[in-house]
Amino acid sequence: MDNRRLIIDSAKRLFWHRGYSTTSPKQVMADAGVGQGSFYHHFPTKPELGAEVVRENGQDLLASVRASMAGLPTGRERLAAFLASAADALGGCQIGGFAYDAGILAEPTLREALGTAFTEMAELIESAVREAQADGSLSPALDPAPTAAALLAVVEGAFVVARATGRQASADAATAGALALLEASSTS
């Protein structure tokens, strides 16, 4: 039970920062400090570990976005808090990198888990958009679902661009630009 947790926690970090297909079971074992026998006892195949990791990383990310929004007075501030998710972009998004991993997409179970994580995140952002419109901090003229989709895409894209350029500033510029657009549309 304990080793199983150690394996999952190591895999979550390694698959997140280094990718699923480009991280071997051996690297996970080494990082977790468990032997081969233990590893394959808990996870007979790599995809089984991957499924657990995608699910947990998705839940962790959702929880951390919720936590960063909690207690903020207006919907727009909660949206700004979500945009700040890309404040440390060089390590990559906890789930975004899986969307470009052939090993993930080839496995129906993993694909499914990944899609669920993104759908749930989109719903959370859409709720915040609606709240922002209700409390007057965002223009009621905006369509909530596409607006939420755009904000989610900005954050995911900010990770991509920051990693591609190697510069965190690339992500910061993107989220700052998105925030300015939200503000400009609200003061109309």
Added chain:
Amino acid sequence: MDNRRLIIDSAKRLFWHRGYSTTSPKQVMADAGVGQGSFYHHFPTKPELGAEVVRENGQDLLASVRASMAGLPTGRERLAAFLASAADALGGCQIGGFAYDAGILAEPTLREALGTAFTEMAELIESAVREAQADGSLSPALDPAPTAAALLAVVEGAFVVARATGRQASADAATAGALALLEASSTS
């Protein structure tokens, strides 16, 4: 000379749609229809092929965005044309996927080529933003660089989300939301 071109063209498609680290030299040879001897004659190592592919895919993408913008009367329409780059998102961005590939990021040459491609794309979008402000189709109050960064991120993020959910509609929603934000800020 001819086989070299065949190899590059196959690799460009395969690395684009299936990823760099998850595509083997053998798959490239098979797709290009060239033998092992020919392959390794032209590209002694996989990273050398990768560098050429990242450069060419970056240039191709830049050229296709420029082409899609050409002839459009207003800056905002040219920005809309750029947003339409994600109209076929399930295959992935021609360069965006490289940002999450450990094999690309580990090679300084490849990293460099990737960063250059993104920087050039950001500059192209920023020009279009400035033109849109000059011709009155976009609010002059927006800061051009962050606005361009946000739009680039929306497109990259649209690819990520569409692939994660397996639904093109996820990308369409994101770009539609971004376009609506541009319009809302301009009519202020």
Added chain:
DNA sequence: GTCTATACCAAGATAGAC
């Protein structure tokens, strides 16, 4: 549940002939 030993195949080349 965990260990060590073993197995098998694919990735990424290298060698030398043509």
Added chain:
DNA sequence: GTCTATCTTGGTATAGAC
């Protein structure tokens, strides 16, 4: 420039003992 044969390493397990 291209071919076939060969080689090494690592990825991904399986087997059987403890």
